[in-house]
Amino acid sequence: MPRHPYLSPIVNESEPLLSPETLGRLERLELVTRKIFRGQLKGERRSRRKGQSVEFADYRNYVAGDDLRFIDWNMYARFDKLFLRLYQEEEDLHFFALLDSSPSMMFGEPTKFRFAQKMAAALGYIGLCRSDRIKVEVLTDQIVPPSAALRGKGNLWKLLRQLETLPTTTSTSLDAGVKKFCIRNPGKGIVVLLSDLMDKSGYENAIRALVARQYDVYVIQIFSPAELEPDLTGDLQLIDCEDGDLADISVSPRLMERYKATLQSFVGEIRHFCARRGIVHTVCSTAQDVDQLVASYLRSRGLVR
Amino acid sequence: MILGGPWGWLGWTVLAAVPLLIFLLYFLKLRRTRLEVPSTFLWKRSIEDLQVNSLWQRLRSTLLLWLQLAIALLLLLSMLPMGCQSEQRLGQRHIFLLDTSASMSATEGETTRFEVAKQQIDAQLSRLREIDLAMLMSSDDEAQIRQAYTSDHALLRRKLQEVVVRPRLTKMDDALSAATALANPSHVRDAGDQLTPDQVAKELEKDRATLHLYSDGGFPPVKDTDLGELVVNFVPSGSENVRNLGVTTLNAQWNERRRGTVDLFARIENFSKVPLPIDVELRRNGEVIDVVRRDAVNAGEALSLDFQDAISAQQDSVTEYELRIVGSDDFLLDNSAHCVVNPGRKPQVMLVTAGNTGLEAVLSTTLIAEGLELLVQSPEFLATDGYKAMVDQPLFDLVVFDRVAPKQLPLANTMSWGSAPSEEWQLTPLTPPVFVLFSNNTHPLTMNLNLDTLAFLKASGVKGPQATVDLLTANDGVLIAVGSRLGFQDVVLGFTLTEEENGNRFPVTDWPGRISFPVFMFNTLEFLGRLGQKEIASSVRPGQMIRFRLESEERQLEVVSPTGQRQRLNKLSDGGFVYSGTDELGIYRVIGQDAKHVRSFAVSLSDRWESDIAVKPQTMVGDSTVTAAAETKIQADSKAWRYVLLAALAVLCLEWIVYNRRILL
Structure with a gap:
C-alpha cells in the first residue's frame, strides 16, 4: 500500500540525535520548572526546603539544637538576638521525557518520532548538565520496569542509547500509556509529553492524569509538514495506519481549506485545554531545527532558560 | 421536431442512456488511490459536514463530470438528424449520377477523371444538410442504383467508394429515365386530374430533385426521356484539351478471291x-506481322488501314489478331482492338437424289468428305416434316437437288441439277447441239476453270430472277447461273449428269470425266457450303454475352480472361455455351479438355463515343439541352462546430488520460 511520499517513514539512522555543536549550545541552558519539587539527591536546583547552599533564603529565630554554624553573628550584634541564617536547599530535578511511539509518529521525514527523540535528547542533555534526574520513556500500556534515571553529563551516552533503543510502534492509546507512566513514576518533576495527540479516544484524560500527579507538564505536539500543509490531489482513500480506519476524500480546495481549519481548531482546543491547567502547549513541525527550537522557542515558552 | 436516421427509437434510447451511463460510471468506476496516513482523525472531522449532501457536494466540485456530460450531450445532438416537419424547412433531394464508363478512366494529370468525379461527389455529400436526402446512381451501359434515397450521408460516401470504373460504353438512357421517374412520381401524374394545380405543385415540390450528373458527356443524346421536374446539374469531368488516338474499328473477313487469306480493316481516329x-x-498470335507509321494525322481525322494475312490452313488452329497503337496517350483502353479466327464447323450438306453416282462419287472424295457432313435423301424426303423443319430453320449449309424440285426452298444455299428450284427460275430445253460459248472466270465457282470444251447431249437454258449471275453460257442459253435469295445463294444447272430413258442410264455430259468437275464441286462446297472456312469473329463490346457452339462433345469448358482469371462453363441444354463475364478488354481463350485451346473471342472497346474523350460542354436529354455547370449549387450546412466538438472530445480524452494516471485502475 503506497504511502504519501511526505509520510514515508524514512529514518536517517546515521544522523546523530545531538551534534557536537548542539551540545555546546545546550550546555548553557537549564530546565525550568514552575514548581519546586523535593529531590532525592542534592542537586543544583533550589528546593522548597531550606538547606545547605550558598544562596541565602531567610532568617529565623534560633532554637536550641540548631546548627551553630548558621547563626548570623552580625544580626546578633545588631539586635542582640540569635537568628539563624537559612539557605535554599539545592536539589536535583526529575525530568521525564514521555515519547509517543504510536504508528502515527512514524511518518514524515524525519519521522515525528525521530523528531521527538531529538527533542528528548536535547532537553535531557540540558538536564544532565544541571545534574537533574533524566528519564526517558515511551507511552505503553504494558507492564514494563521503569527506565533508569540518568544524572550527570557523563551519562549522555546512556541517554542517547536509551533514546535510540526505545521501542517503537506500540499501539497504545494516549490515555492508557500516560496512566501506566504515572504508575511507574510516582515522583514529581517535569514531564514533557512529545506526541501528535492524534488519538481518536482523546487526549484529555491523559493530560488530566499528568496534571493530577502534579507534574509540571509540557506538551509538545509534533506534526509533519505534510500534516500541516497536505499536498494531496485526486480521489483518495485514506487509511489510518493505527486502526485501519478508512476515509474517502476527493481533494478540492474547499476540502483543503476545511482540513486546515479543522487542524487549527484541533490545536486551538488542545492549547485552550492545556492553558486552563497551567500546561504549556507547543506545536512543532518536524521541518523545524531542534537546536533552534530548544534554544529560542522553548526558551520563550519557559521550559528552558 | 422529428427523430429519424437509420437507428430508430431503440438506437436513440440507447444513445440517450449514454450520459446517464457516464454519470454512473463516474462513481462506479472511480478508483481511489489508497494512501496510508498517520491518522484519519482530522480528515474525518473535515469531511463531516461535507458528507451532508455529499453527492451534490461532490457534483458541484466535479468539473470533469460536467465536462463529460456536456460533451456527450453535444455529440448526441450532433448525431440527431433533426428537422422540423414544416414547409419552411424541407430537405432537398439530390441524385448523384456517376458515369462509370470506359472514357471516365482517361487520365487527368496524376489521376483519372473518374477519381476526380468521385472526389467531387464526396465533397458534395459532405456538404449536405442533415435533412437532405440523396441517392447515388452509377451508369455505364447499364444503370445501377447504388444507394436509394437516404439521409445517412456517411452511408452514401461508403457506397461511393465502392463504385469503380468499368470498360463499358456509355448509355445514360436508363439512368436518366430512372432519375426522371423519381423526380416525377407517377402518383402525382396519375392523380393529376383529382388534384388542384396548387396541390400538384405541392406534391411535386416534395419530390423535386436535382440530378447531379458527373460525366464527361461522352454519350449519345438521350432521346425519349422527358426531364419534367428533374433539374439536371451537369458537372463535366475532364478537360477538352485531350490527347487521344483510338482504334474505332477492326473488322476481318475472308478474301473472296484468295483462299485462306483474311482481309483486316481498321480505322484509327485522332x-x-x-x-x-x-x-x-x-500482331498475329502475339507476333508483329505488320507496321504502319504516319507522321501526322490531323485533329479529328481518321486513318483507314487494311491488311491482308494468310492464316494457317490447320483446321483447328486459332488465330488472334491485335491492332495496337504504339505509345501512350490520355486514354489507353482504345489503343488496341482485337479479332480472332476460330476453327470453323463442318458444313452440313444434303443431297436429295433418286440416285446419282457421279455426284455421290465426287462428294465422297477424301478431301471433301473429311471436310463436310453429307446426308443423302431420296426425293420423298421433301414431303416429310424433316424437310419442313429445314424450311423454317437453317439446319444445312447446302442442299443439292438432283432432278427434283422442292415446293419450298430451305433456309440454305441450294444447288439444283436439271430442275428449277422455285417459280422464279425457269428451265427451257435447248436445241442440240449445245456447246459452251464462255464461262465466268471471275466468279468463285467457275474461276480459273476451263469449261469451254464441255459437251452436252441435252440441256436446258436457265433463267433466274433479277441479279442472277451467269456462270456458263451456251450457244442457246445459260447453262449455269447463280442467284440470290434472302441471303442465300441458289445455283441452278440446266442439265444433269445422267439421264434415264427406257430404263437405260446414259451420260448427258462429259463433264464428270474432266478435272474441272471436281474443282467446280469443290468451289461450290467451299463457296456455298463454307467448306474448310474458319469462323471469323469480330470483337464484341465489353459486357456483351458470348454464345458459341463446339463440334466436339465436350460438356465443360474453361474460359481464361485477358488477365488470367478462369471461369468454368457448362454446356447448356441446347448444346451451346454462354459466357457473360466480358468485363475485360482483350482476348478470351476457351480451353477444352486436355488443355486444348479450342477457340477465342475478343472484347474491344471500338466505340467513337468512348474514344472521343474530350469533355462535351452540353448534351441533349429529350428536348432539353443540358449544359455543363461551373459548380454545383448544393445548399450546405456549416459543420465547423463539429470540428470544435471533436476538438473538445480530444481535450476530454487527454484530460481522461492525465486524470487516470493518478488513479489505480
Missing part, C-alpha cells in the same frame, strides 16, 4: 485538338 503521329502494329 480525337485530339492537334495533329498526332501514328505508329500502329498488327
Whole structure:
C-alpha cells in the first residue's frame, strides 16, 4: 500500500540525535520548572526546603539544637538576638521525557518520532548538565520496569542509547500509556509529553492524569509538514495506519481549506485545554531545527532558560 | 421536431442512456488511490459536514463530470438528424449520377477523371444538410442504383467508394429515365386530374430533385426521356484539351478471291485538338506481322488501314489478331482492338437424289468428305416434316437437288441439277447441239476453270430472277447461273449428269470425266457450303454475352480472361455455351479438355463515343439541352462546430488520460 511520499517513514539512522555543536549550545541552558519539587539527591536546583547552599533564603529565630554554624553573628550584634541564617536547599530535578511511539509518529521525514527523540535528547542533555534526574520513556500500556534515571553529563551516552533503543510502534492509546507512566513514576518533576495527540479516544484524560500527579507538564505536539500543509490531489482513500480506519476524500480546495481549519481548531482546543491547567502547549513541525527550537522557542515558552 | 436516421427509437434510447451511463460510471468506476496516513482523525472531522449532501457536494466540485456530460450531450445532438416537419424547412433531394464508363478512366494529370468525379461527389455529400436526402446512381451501359434515397450521408460516401470504373460504353438512357421517374412520381401524374394545380405543385415540390450528373458527356443524346421536374446539374469531368488516338474499328473477313487469306480493316481516329503521329502494329498470335507509321494525322481525322494475312490452313488452329497503337496517350483502353479466327464447323450438306453416282462419287472424295457432313435423301424426303423443319430453320449449309424440285426452298444455299428450284427460275430445253460459248472466270465457282470444251447431249437454258449471275453460257442459253435469295445463294444447272430413258442410264455430259468437275464441286462446297472456312469473329463490346457452339462433345469448358482469371462453363441444354463475364478488354481463350485451346473471342472497346474523350460542354436529354455547370449549387450546412466538438472530445480524452494516471485502475 503506497504511502504519501511526505509520510514515508524514512529514518536517517546515521544522523546523530545531538551534534557536537548542539551540545555546546545546550550546555548553557537549564530546565525550568514552575514548581519546586523535593529531590532525592542534592542537586543544583533550589528546593522548597531550606538547606545547605550558598544562596541565602531567610532568617529565623534560633532554637536550641540548631546548627551553630548558621547563626548570623552580625544580626546578633545588631539586635542582640540569635537568628539563624537559612539557605535554599539545592536539589536535583526529575525530568521525564514521555515519547509517543504510536504508528502515527512514524511518518514524515524525519519521522515525528525521530523528531521527538531529538527533542528528548536535547532537553535531557540540558538536564544532565544541571545534574537533574533524566528519564526517558515511551507511552505503553504494558507492564514494563521503569527506565533508569540518568544524572550527570557523563551519562549522555546512556541517554542517547536509551533514546535510540526505545521501542517503537506500540499501539497504545494516549490515555492508557500516560496512566501506566504515572504508575511507574510516582515522583514529581517535569514531564514533557512529545506526541501528535492524534488519538481518536482523546487526549484529555491523559493530560488530566499528568496534571493530577502534579507534574509540571509540557506538551509538545509534533506534526509533519505534510500534516500541516497536505499536498494531496485526486480521489483518495485514506487509511489510518493505527486502526485501519478508512476515509474517502476527493481533494478540492474547499476540502483543503476545511482540513486546515479543522487542524487549527484541533490545536486551538488542545492549547485552550492545556492553558486552563497551567500546561504549556507547543506545536512543532518536524521541518523545524531542534537546536533552534530548544534554544529560542522553548526558551520563550519557559521550559528552558 | 422529428427523430429519424437509420437507428430508430431503440438506437436513440440507447444513445440517450449514454450520459446517464457516464454519470454512473463516474462513481462506479472511480478508483481511489489508497494512501496510508498517520491518522484519519482530522480528515474525518473535515469531511463531516461535507458528507451532508455529499453527492451534490461532490457534483458541484466535479468539473470533469460536467465536462463529460456536456460533451456527450453535444455529440448526441450532433448525431440527431433533426428537422422540423414544416414547409419552411424541407430537405432537398439530390441524385448523384456517376458515369462509370470506359472514357471516365482517361487520365487527368496524376489521376483519372473518374477519381476526380468521385472526389467531387464526396465533397458534395459532405456538404449536405442533415435533412437532405440523396441517392447515388452509377451508369455505364447499364444503370445501377447504388444507394436509394437516404439521409445517412456517411452511408452514401461508403457506397461511393465502392463504385469503380468499368470498360463499358456509355448509355445514360436508363439512368436518366430512372432519375426522371423519381423526380416525377407517377402518383402525382396519375392523380393529376383529382388534384388542384396548387396541390400538384405541392406534391411535386416534395419530390423535386436535382440530378447531379458527373460525366464527361461522352454519350449519345438521350432521346425519349422527358426531364419534367428533374433539374439536371451537369458537372463535366475532364478537360477538352485531350490527347487521344483510338482504334474505332477492326473488322476481318475472308478474301473472296484468295483462299485462306483474311482481309483486316481498321480505322484509327485522332480525337485530339492537334495533329498526332501514328505508329500502329498488327500482331498475329502475339507476333508483329505488320507496321504502319504516319507522321501526322490531323485533329479529328481518321486513318483507314487494311491488311491482308494468310492464316494457317490447320483446321483447328486459332488465330488472334491485335491492332495496337504504339505509345501512350490520355486514354489507353482504345489503343488496341482485337479479332480472332476460330476453327470453323463442318458444313452440313444434303443431297436429295433418286440416285446419282457421279455426284455421290465426287462428294465422297477424301478431301471433301473429311471436310463436310453429307446426308443423302431420296426425293420423298421433301414431303416429310424433316424437310419442313429445314424450311423454317437453317439446319444445312447446302442442299443439292438432283432432278427434283422442292415446293419450298430451305433456309440454305441450294444447288439444283436439271430442275428449277422455285417459280422464279425457269428451265427451257435447248436445241442440240449445245456447246459452251464462255464461262465466268471471275466468279468463285467457275474461276480459273476451263469449261469451254464441255459437251452436252441435252440441256436446258436457265433463267433466274433479277441479279442472277451467269456462270456458263451456251450457244442457246445459260447453262449455269447463280442467284440470290434472302441471303442465300441458289445455283441452278440446266442439265444433269445422267439421264434415264427406257430404263437405260446414259451420260448427258462429259463433264464428270474432266478435272474441272471436281474443282467446280469443290468451289461450290467451299463457296456455298463454307467448306474448310474458319469462323471469323469480330470483337464484341465489353459486357456483351458470348454464345458459341463446339463440334466436339465436350460438356465443360474453361474460359481464361485477358488477365488470367478462369471461369468454368457448362454446356447448356441446347448444346451451346454462354459466357457473360466480358468485363475485360482483350482476348478470351476457351480451353477444352486436355488443355486444348479450342477457340477465342475478343472484347474491344471500338466505340467513337468512348474514344472521343474530350469533355462535351452540353448534351441533349429529350428536348432539353443540358449544359455543363461551373459548380454545383448544393445548399450546405456549416459543420465547423463539429470540428470544435471533436476538438473538445480530444481535450476530454487527454484530460481522461492525465486524470487516470493518478488513479489505480
